[in-house]
Amino acid sequence: MASRVVTRVLRPPHWNPLQSISNLSSLADYGDLLATLSRHRINVRYRQSLLGGLWAFLQPLAMMLVFTVVFSRLARVPSEGVPYAPFAYAGILPWTFFAAAVTNGTMSLVSHAQLVTKVYFPREILPISYVIAAGVDLLIGSSVLVLLLIYFRIGLTMSIVLVVPVVAVLGMFALACALVLAALQVRLRDVGVGLPVVLQLWMFASPVLYPLAVVPVAWRTAFTLNPMTGFIEGFRRAVLDMPFDVYSFAVAAAVTVVFLPLAYVAFKHAEATMADVV
Amino acid sequence: MADFALEFTGVSKRYWLTQPPAGSGLSRLAQRFRPRQEAFWAVRDVSFDVAAGESLAIVGPNGAGKSTILKLVSAITAPTAGEIRIHGRLAALIELGSGFHPELTGRDNVFLSGAILGMRRAEIAAKMDSITAFAGVGPFIDAPVKFYSSGMYLRLGFAVAAHVDAQILLVDEVLAVGDEVFQQRCYRRIEELRRSGTTVVFISHDLTTVERLCERAVLMGAGRVVADGDAADIVSRYRRTSGLGALETAPDIDSPVKTMAIDFLSASDVCATGYPLRTVVSFSARRTIPDAVVEVSYCTHGGAVLFCQQTTALSGPRLTLERGHGAIEFATGELGLQPGCYDVSCQIMTTAGETLHTFVRPERLLVDSGRMISGYFYMPHSWRKTIAGDRPSSPVRAALGATAIGQERPS
Numbered sequence: 001m002a003s004r005v006v007t008r009v010l011r012p013p014h015w016n017p018l019q020s021i022s023n024l025s026s027l028a029d030y031g032d033l034l035a036t037l038s039r040h041r042i043n044v045r046y047r048q049s050l051l052g053g054l055w056a057f058l059q060p061l062a063m064m065l066v067f068t069v070v071f072s073r074l075a076r077v078p079s080e081g082v083p084y085a086p087f088a089y090a091g092i093l094p095w096t097f098f099a100a101a102v103t104n105g106t107m108s109l110v111s112h113a114q115l116v117t118k119v120y121f122p123r124e125i126l127p128i129s130y131v132i133a134a135g136v137d138l139l140i141g142s143s144v145l146v147l148l149l150i151y152f153r154i155g156l157t158m159s160i161v162l163v164v165p166v167v168a169v170l171g172m173f174a175l176a177c178a179l180v181l182a183a184l185q186v187r188l189r190d191v192g193v194g195l196p197v198v199l200q201l202w203m204f205a206s207p208v209l210y211p212l213a214v215v216p217v218a219w220r221t222a223f224t225l226n227p228m229t230g231f232i233e234g235f236r237r238a239v240l241d242m243p244f245d246v247y248s249f250a251v252a253a254a255v256t257v258v259f260l261p262l263a264y265v266a267f268k269h270a271e272a273t274m275a276d277v278v
Numbered sequence: 279m280a281d282f283a284l285e286f287t288g289v290s291k292r293y294w295l296t297q298p299p300a301g302s303g304l305s306r307l308a309q310r311f312r313p314r315q316e317a318f319w320a321v322r323d324v325s326f327d328v329a330a331g332e333s334l335a336i337v338g339p340n341g342a343g344k345s346t347i348l349k350l351v352s353a354i355t356a357p358t359a360g361e362i363r364i365h366g367r368l369a370a371l372i373e374l375g376s377g378f379h380p381e382l383t384g385r386d387n388v389f390l391s392g393a394i395l396g397m398r399r400a401e402i403a404a405k406m407d408s409i410t411a412f413a414g415v416g417p418f419i420d421a422p423v424k425f426y427s428s429g430m431y432l433r434l435g436f437a438v439a440a441h442v443d444a445q446i447l448l449v450d451e452v453l454a455v456g457d458e459v460f461q462q463r464c465y466r467r468i469e470e471l472r473r474s475g476t477t478v479v480f481i482s483h484d485l486t487t488v489e490r491l492c493e494r495a496v497l498m499g500a501g502r503v504v505a506d507g508d509a510a511d512i513v514s515r516y517r518r519t520s521g522l523g524a525l526e527t528a529p530d531i532d533s534p535v536k537t538m539a540i541d542f543l544s545a546s547d548v549c550a551t552g553y554p555l556r557t558v559v560s561f562s563a564r565r566t567i568p569d570a571v572v573e574v575s576y577c578t579h580g581g582a583v584l585f586c587q588q589t590t591a592l593s594g595p596r597l598t599l600e601r602g603h604g605a606i607e608f609a610t611g612e613l614g615l616q617p618g619c620y621d622v623s624c625q626i627m628t629t630a631g632e633t634l635h636t637f638v639r640p641e642r643l644l645v646d647s648g649r650m651i652s653g654y655f656y657m658p659h660s661w662r663k664t665i666a667g668d669r670p671s672s673p674v675r676a677a678l679g680a681t682a683i684g685q686e687r688p689s
Contacts, residue, residue, distance in 0.1 A: 005365050005366045005445065006365075006366065006367065007363060007364065007365045008353070008363070008364040008368075009361060009362070009363050009364075010350065010351075010353055010356060010357060010361070010362040010363075010364070011356070011357065011360075011361050011362075012356055012357055012358055012359055012360075013356045029396070030393075030396070032393050032397075032398050032399045033393040033394060033396070035399075036389055036390055036393040036399065037390070037393070040379065040382065040386070040390055043382065043386070044379055044381055044382065047381040047382075048381060112377075114377060115377045115394060116354075117349075117354060118354070118372055118377070119352065119354070119370065119372065119377075119394055119395060120352055120353040120354050121394055121396065272355070272356035273355055273356055274355075275349065275354045275355045276293060276355050
């Protein structure tokens with residue numbers, strides 16, 4: 001066999017951010033694994049279910065109907081001149097993507113403990129595959145959004161292309177959260193228990209079901225520091241053809257640019273001894 | 279090409295064992311956040327090298343650190359101190375069935391676990407037929423694995439791992455799973471890879487297999503390397519120290535004759551039920567032994583003797599073993615053993631019944647399914663069509679019995 005001999009050196013873990021970043025190149029060797037795992041997530045989800053892929057539509061649709069009744073008919077939350085149903089849906093969609101990616105990504109290492117203790121592969125592949133799977137659900141859920149836009153006669157404009165950078169950066173932010181939380185969850189199971197509560201609070205603290213405009217001006221700065229504000233507002237404004245809020249999205253993007261590399265380095269550092277405690 | 283496949287330099291691994299909380303009140307509460315932990319060194323200052331192409335066994339009692347070594351080499355966990363250098367692609371022959379997803383088909387799961395083991399999709403696709411054949415799951419490959427029997431599950435898991443191309447292969451107790459035919463298939467695969475130049479690191483309790491598969495062995499005890507050297511020496515040392523040596527009976531030094539090896543020869547490199555098998559006993563005699571009897575016994579793992587081959591079955595010609603090296607070959611035209619794994623040992627006696635030497639290290643005989651039909655044994659037989667009512671009368675039956683015995687006599 002004329003295959004080249006690659007030398008790997010295994011040493012005790014030590015804090016080396018550059019080393020972790022250079023690992024990214026070896027991650028490319030596992031592209032097939034990432035593709036297979038992501039496909040597998042989507043394949044498996046609706047196996048042995050009657051409605052199958054239909055659930056990807058039904059879940060956000062049901063949420064949207066409930067919130068529309070409660071917030072628009074009962075509480076009369078304003079929606080910046082857009083019918084409340086598409087307004088809420090355009091917020092629920094990116095939020096669901098984020099929440100699913102973070103929840104599943106956080107649990108990914110513990111739920112694959114059997115694999116983690118038996119075979120080596122770059123562990124970040126597990127959370128990444130869940131972020132990708134959540135992205136596919138976002139895509140499926142978007143078709144409902146298209147139907148809503150047609151029903152409420154909201155025309156699509158060129159601003160829709162802004163969805164691409166918004167979702168891309170949101171995916172990176174979700175990944176950063178998932179990496180940190182997954183590494184913590186391996187050691188402290190409190191993370192998994194507390195996460196749903198935190199996400200619930202976080203959702204109501206982000207302009208998912210209400211516009212940023214209704215937030216008192218005094219609180220506005222604090223709200224904008226929440227990256228999810230930038231992502232949700234950005235997504236909704238791009239889709240519903242409202243003026244894009246560059247400032248809040250810039251904040252969210254800046255947070256992500258700083259947070260993701262840090263999260264990755266921290267994850268790689270924790271990775272070395274993950275199998276001992278998972 | 280590097281000279282070494284693996285280099286361990288001063289490698290240690292420490293685990294923290296959490297102690298149950300003690301004391302009361304606040305101190306107990308504080309221990310929730312800062313539990314009392316005790317250091318446990320699973321591996322302590324271990325250094326050894328494995329040359330490229332070498333086959334090394336790591337033996338030792340439970341808790342000696344064997345599995346930790348395996349986890350360290352395969353990068354599942356990082357060492358606490360020291361350095362491990364790995365030259366070449368490394369694969370572990372481990373059972374990956376636990377990574378299967380029950381709802382997915384066998385085929386999908388092969389792609390999944392193949393990818394986890396670092397194989398490319400195209401590579402897996404190319405090997406799919408071979409993997410299916412190795413696992414012996416047949417048409418079930420397209421059924422969800424939740425419908426598999428536990429044996430099929432394990433075999434498929436192994437089959438994937440056995441097909442990873444690697445320069446270094448780690449083997450951890452393959453024997454523990456699967457039926458004997460499958461184990462045999464695993465061993466043949468390991469042997470194949472070894473012959474093609476793959477470095478093999480074998481971690482096992484099965485000393486017979488270690489001796490057979492490995493040139494060198496490292497004996498571990500309490501996380502440290504106790505001895506390192508020729509596999510046969512290390513294994514016999516381990517047997518002595520661990521009390522396994524009690525099996526050893528007649529001391530080799532005093533006996534006038536000694537069995538050196540038992541080898542199996544078969545026409546097509548596979549030994550199978552109903553096919554010819556020759557068993558060669560090599561011996562070394564210090565003096566000429568008249569009236570010798572060489573007996574080979576075929577036993578189950580439990581030690582039950584299934585049958586023997588003897589130079590003096592009932593009454594035969596006298597056998598004289600000349601001084602020096604020699605060999606006795608036993609042959610059967612149709613092997614009666616059903617597929618499986620057997621221990622074959624040998625005894626050299628005198629016609630007077632005195633045992634001269636017992637070969638204490640049974641050789642493993644792996645029998646493949648050949649002419650397998652149900653029953654405890656395969657019985658060589660023939661058949662013909664006859665006219666109804668043409669039944670052998672009782673004198674003929676007696677005669678048939680007589681020839682059967684006669685055939686065993688050497689002519």
